[in-house]
Amino acid sequence: MSDKKEGKAAGKGPAKKTVKKVEKKAEKPPEKETEKEKKPEPAAGAAGAAGAAGTAGTAGAAGAAGTEKQEGNGETPAGAAEENGEFQLEPIELPPFEVIAGERIDPFIFKFQFRNVEYSSGRNKTFLCFLVDSQGKNMRGYLEDEHMGTSHSEDAFFQQVLPEYDAQTRSLVTWYVSSSPCSACAAKLAELLKVRKAMRLVIYLSRIFLFEEPEIREGLKILAAAGCKLRMMKPSDFVYVWDTFVENEDQPFIPWEDCQDNYEYYEQRLSEILD
Numbered sequence: 001m002s003d004k005k006e007g008k009a010a011g012k013g014p015a016k017k018t019v020k021k022v023e024k025k026a027e028k029p030p031e032k033e034t035e036k037e038k039k040p041e042p043a044a045g046a047a048g049a050a051g052a053a054g055t056a057g058t059a060g061a062a063g064a065a066g067t068e069k070q071e072g073n074g075e076t077p078a079g080a081a082e083e084n085g086e087f088q089l090e091p092i093e094l095p096p097f098e099v100i101a102g103e104r105i106d107p108f109i110f111k112f113q114f115r116n117v118e119y120s121s122g123r124n125k126t127f128l129c130f131l132v133d134s135q136g137k138n139m140r141g142y143l144e145d146e147h148m149g150t151s152h153s154e155d156a157f158f159q160q161v162l163p164e165y166d167a168q169t170r171s172l173v174t175w176y177v178s179s180s181p182c183s184a185c186a187a188k189l190a191e192l193l194k195v196r197k198a199m200r201l202v203i204y205l206s207r208i209f210l211f212e213e214p215e216i217r218e219g220l221k222i223l224a225a226a227g228c229k230l231r232m233m234k235p236s237d238f239v240y241v242w243d244t245f246v247e248n249e250d251q252p253f254i255p256w257e258d259c260q261d262n263y264e265y266y267e268q269r270l271s272e273i274l275d
Contacts, residue, residue: 101160103141104247105129113178114206114241116233116262127178128153129245132162134171142245153177154185158192165196175203176233176241182209186219190226202229204237208269217273224274232267235259 105113105127113127125144132139139161143153151159154177162173180203181189193201210216224230233241235255242253 101141101143103245105142105245107242107246107248107251110242110246111256114233114238115256116206116259116266118207118262118265123178125178126153128157129176129241130157130161131174132171133174135169137169137171140244152182152185154181155188165199167196167198170198171200173199173201175201176206176237176245177203178206180205180207180209180211180216180220180230181223183213183215183219186216186223189228190222193223193226193228200227200229202231204231204233205266205270206233206238208232208266208273211269211273220270220273230270230274232263232270234263 110127113123113125127142127144129142130140141161143156143160145151145153145156154175157175189201193199208216208220220230238255238259239253242248246253
């Protein structure tokens with residue numbers, strides 16, 4: 001599926017001081033690297049004395065060591081190969097991408113990933129918290145993805161959490177997602193809802209993904225027309241997710257200052273898309 005990137009709003013946004021519109025960056029700015037202290041150059045006289053005193057010893061040590069080259073402490077680094085007289089480390093092959101599943105989210109990650117800002121710089125994942133209420137089958141948990149992966153959380157849910165479907169069993173699936181589905185995911189969900197007629201899907205959105213793009217707007221319209229209920233997350237919804245899906249250590253959730261304003265802003269954008 002296509003990578004997700006959040007876009008700017010076409011209209012005027014909510015009150016300032018949002019992390020997304022005029023966001024105070026959540027990450028601590030990188031510290032400036034300090035220059036390494038330069039060691040003072042030895043005096044000419046000292047260098048001459050050292051050279052005169054060590055000539056014979058150096059020659060003897062070189063003869064004993066032979067022509068073998070050494071690096072650092074004399075050991076060749078693991079996985080290194082010699083090229084043009086220098087050791088080159090072989091590239092490390094990273095493991096393939098996988099969707100992560102769990103029961104509770106780290107509180108700092110939740111506050112960053114779910115914050116309903118307009119400009120979502122650095123938020124290259126989608127977190128999906130789910131509740132499944134079915135006859136004799138109730139589940140709760142969350143999924144997270146990275147947008148450079150081959151599967152997004154929305155698609156992974158029906159592969160890992162709810163792969164099977166019983167037409168005789170009515171079920172309610174509720175999602176709380178950090179960002180709305182991309183156009184490809186929206187199309188897949190719409191087709192799936194046409195097949196799973198006994199399943200009802202309700203999605204609460206923290207942010208709307210690239211809402212000014214025509215294909216995104218059309219995808220959300222198709223999803224809503226297929227029977228999916230799309231809602232923006234109110235401050236009380238963030239509190240519910242904090243209590244239900246976050247490792248909160250019994251600490252209460254205090255909504256950020258512009259949480260209500262941003263909700264109203266996105267609620268207006270969603271209404272414009274679905275009307």
